Amino acid sequence: MDSSKQLDWLNADMDLLSDEVHCLADWRNRGMLKAIDVQWIEQLATHAGESHVAVLMAGALSSAALGAGHICMDLADVWLQPPEGIRANELQQVLMTSGVHSVEQWCQQLWQSDLVCQAEAITEKPMVLAGTRLYLYRYFQYEQSVLSYINRQLSAPTRPFDHALIGSLFPADSHELDWQKVAVANAASLPFSVISGGPGTGKTTTVTKLLALLVAESQQQGQRLRIELAAPTGKAAARLTESIAGAKASLPLSDDIKHAIPEQASTLHRLLGSDFGRSRFKHHSDNPLHLDVLLVDEVSMVDLPMMAKLIDALPSHARLILLGDKDQLASVEAGSVLGDLSYGIEQAYFQPNWADHLFACTGEEVMRFANSTAPPISRVLTLLRKSYRFDANSGIGHLAKAMNTGEANHVMACLDQDYQDVQWHEPDDHQTKPDIARLAKGYDDYWQAVGEGADIKAVYHRFSQYQILTAVRQGEFGVERLNAHFEQYFYQRGLLRDPHLWYPGKAIILTRNDAALGLFNGDIGICLADEEQRLRVWFMQPDGEFVGLLPSRLNEYEVVFAMTVHKSQGSEFSEVALVLPMTPSPVLTKELVYTGITRAKQRFTLWGRRSLIRLAAESRIKRYSGLLEALWGKQL
Numbered sequence: 001m002d003s004s005k006q007l008d009w010l011n012a013d014m015d016l017l018s019d020e021v022h023c024l025a026d027w028r029n030r031g032m033l034k035a036i037d038v039q040w041i042e043q044l045a046t047h048a049g050e051s052h053v054a055v056l057m058a059g060a061l062s063s064a065a066l067g068a069g070h071i072c073m074d075l076a077d078v079w080l081q082p083p084e085g086i087r088a089n090e091l092q093q094v095l096m097t098s099g100v101h102s103v104e105q106w107c108q109q110l111w112q113s114d115l116v117c118q119a120e121a122i123t124e125k126p127m128v129l130a131g132t133r134l135y136l137y138r139y140f141q142y143e144q145s146v147l148s149y150i151n152r153q154l155s156a157p158t159r160p161f162d163h164a165l166i167g168s169l170f171p172a173d174s175h176e177l178d179w180q181k182v183a184v185a186n187a188a189s190l191p192f193s194v195i196s197g198g199p200g201t202g203k204t205t206t207v208t209k210l211l212a213l214l215v216a217e218s219q220q221q222g223q224r225l226r227i228e229l230a231a232p233t234g235k236a237a238a239r240l241t242e243s244i245a246g247a248k249a250s251l252p253l254s255d256d257i258k259h260a261i262p263e264q265a266s267t268l269h270r271l272l273g274s275d276f277g278r279s280r281f282k283h284h285s286d287n288p289l290h291l292d293v294l295l296v297d298e299v300s301m302v303d304l305p306m307m308a309k310l311i312d313a314l315p316s317h318a319r320l321i322l323l324g325d326k327d328q329l330a331s332v333e334a335g336s337v338l339g340d341l342s343y344g345i346e347q348a349y350f351q352p353n354w355a356d357h358l359f360a361c362t363g364e365e366v367m368r369f370a371n372s373t374a375p376p377i378s379r380v381l382t383l384l385r386k387s388y389r390f391d392a393n394s395g396i397g398h399l400a401k402a403m404n405t406g407e408a409n410h411v412m413a414c415l416d417q418d419y420q421d422v423q424w425h426e427p428d429d430h431q432t433k434p435d436i437a438r439l440a441k442g443y444d445d446y447w448q449a450v451g452e453g454a455d456i457k458a459v460y461h462r463f464s465q466y467q468i469l470t471a472v473r474q475g476e477f478g479v480e481r482l483n484a485h486f487e488q489y490f491y492q493r494g495l496l497r498d499p500h501l502w503y504p505g506k507a508i509i510l511t512r513n514d515a516a517l518g519l520f521n522g523d524i525g526i527c528l529a530d531e532e533q534r535l536r537v538w539f540m541q542p543d544g545e546f547v548g549l550l551p552s553r554l555n556e557y558e559v560v561f562a563m564t565v566h567k568s569q570g571s572e573f574s575e576v577a578l579v580l581p582m583t584p585s586p587v588l589t590k591e592l593v594y595t596g597i598t599r600a601k602q603r604f605t606l607w608g609r610r611s612l613i614r615l616a617a618e619s620r621i622k623r624y625s626g627l628l629e630a631l632w633g634k635q636l
């Protein structure tokens with residue numbers, strides 16, 4: 001349905017329904033509701049014959065909440081603090097006019113509706129009410145299937161393994177507690193585990209040792225283990241492939257074991273058998289994946305529906321290991337599965353019997369973390385705490401940590417200090433445009449390689465050394481305008497002939513999966529001439545080789561001299577420049593800036609006003625779901 005038709009419908013039917021519903025039209029006009037929310041109300045109002053404003057309003061707001069990344073909407077919270085742009089008294093006024101004077105009455109009205117079922121007695125209705133949380137039916141089902149999987153794994157028996165193998169993988173004895181060793185013992189003992197850690201904390205090293213242990217164990221038993229590696233995006237899969245290969249090469253493992261550990265990672269879509277014409281994957285409970293162990297990296301980017309589908313496709317005996325940095329931005333789509341799962345991971349507490357078990361496996365003194373009140377979920381979690389990439393003098397390490405703890409004063413102290421690897425440029429209050437020339441300087445080496453006719457491998461390598469990141473899409477400091485400015489600037493410097501056409505050196509990012517081409521949303525392509533001097537756009541394949549496509553074959557893409565922090569997740573660059581907007585934005589959070597900082601391996605430059613950096617440090621992403629409460633007994 002085109003949006004103008006929707007708007008006609010809304011205006012017409014609002015008259016038919018009730019005066020109060022006019023406020024929904026008003027919210028839509030003010031941008032608080034999107035076309036998809038309007039469509040949802042239409043279904044409720046016309047097809048199901050629902051006309052009570054409290055139900056329609058809850059339906060519209062639940063749909064809008066989903067669009068904002070929440071799995072559900074909490075009526076009690078929305079009553080007091082509606083989504084940005086809607087005033088609490090405005091919302092309450094409309095509800096009161098329709099006879100709803102409290103959250104309890106709002107819930108009662110929903111219970112009476114044919115559109116809503118209760119979580120305790122599920123029937124297929126469009127919405128589900130669980131306490132004061134209102135879900136769209138499908139999302140409630142996704143959450144339930146993830147929860148029941150976790151609960152099944154938590155009650156599964158411990159998996160035995162030869163403890164001596166751990167000793168052989170961690171020969172050095174240090175006085176510090178070795179969390180990597182604990183993580184290996186934990187994940188080897190369990191059918192489901194989560195390992196989280198910041199950049200360079202040894203996540204890949206740890207899971208490579210874990211896989212070595214599992215392979216050795218299965219070889220001792222004369223079995224062959226089927227291991228699969230996966231990540232949410234093509235870029236993250238390529239990086240996992242590269243880092244597992246690197247870890248295998250650097251660890252003293254026998255050739256036999258190295259051979260049995262795969263290096264090739266695939267995207268989750270490819271693993272599950274993406275059938276782009278259909279909503280269901282090829283693999284699901286009736287046609288499960290053929291594997292014994294599945295390792296998924298960059299899990300912070302995995303949304304709830306994808307997690308539910310992944311779990312659905314696992315054979316019942318499979319071991320699942322989730323890897324990621326819990327402090328990074330949550331997935332683009334709804335949910336924050338890794339964040340919810342690993343909520344209490346910082347405290348690192350284990351039930352006493354589990355602490356004893358881990359001590360028996362590793363000899364590490366984890367008993368001091370024993371706590372009889374630890375919830376069952378805490379058993380599957382290990383946090384790697386020590387960064388082997390950033391030493392005590394690293395500004396990037398300190399800044400990332402300060403941003404993560406949300407302490408604005410620490411963040412500013414880090415920025416004010418003279419670190420070699422961190423720079424801060426504060427634009428003056430009247431600056432209307434980013435400093436394009438200074439930002440573009442980081443691409444000098446890249447353009448030099450393009451100008452010298454270097455091969456795609458060399459050019460691609462130079463491109464991946466430097467990346468400009470933005471917090472927002474729109475506005476003078478947003479990704480769209482920045483890319484236009486860069487192309488214009490490169491044109492003025494004679495580096496390209498026409499910014500509106502394809503030119504050698506044009507760098508793009510795909511914005512949609514393309515099954516026919518075998519390419520994924522987030523894949524980066526670089527335009528260079530082939531041997532016959534025809535321009536082609538080159539994409540790196542999972543095996544590190546390049547494939548060149550005629551530009552006309554590409555469908556949805558955008559220029560990528562700057563990219564949003566969201567798009568940069570799963571990638572790392574030697575040098576990163578993060579450009580913040582000049583005015584406050586709800587997307588400016590500590591998770592966003594932390595994710596931007598931790599994309600940088602050697603050098604990080606922040607372009608942003610002091611007040612907005614402080615604001616970002618003090619804002620955190622909140623995503624509503626029922627997972628947190630079910631696993632940790634906590635609400636947001």
Ligand SMILES: Nc1ncnc2c1ncn2[C@@H]1O[C@H](COP(=O)(O)OP(=O)(O)OP(=O)(O)O)[C@@H](O)[C@H]1O
Pocket residue numbers: 180197198199200201202203204205206243247250388389572
């Ligand atoms: N226990 C350790 N002792 C010494 N060096 C280590 C240890 N663990 C990891 N490293 C080194 O630290 C670096 C980062 O390790 P690794 O790539 O495993 O971390 P990661 O958490 O996967 O990093 P990324 O942030 O890239 O995802 C590597 O050079 C690795 O060899």
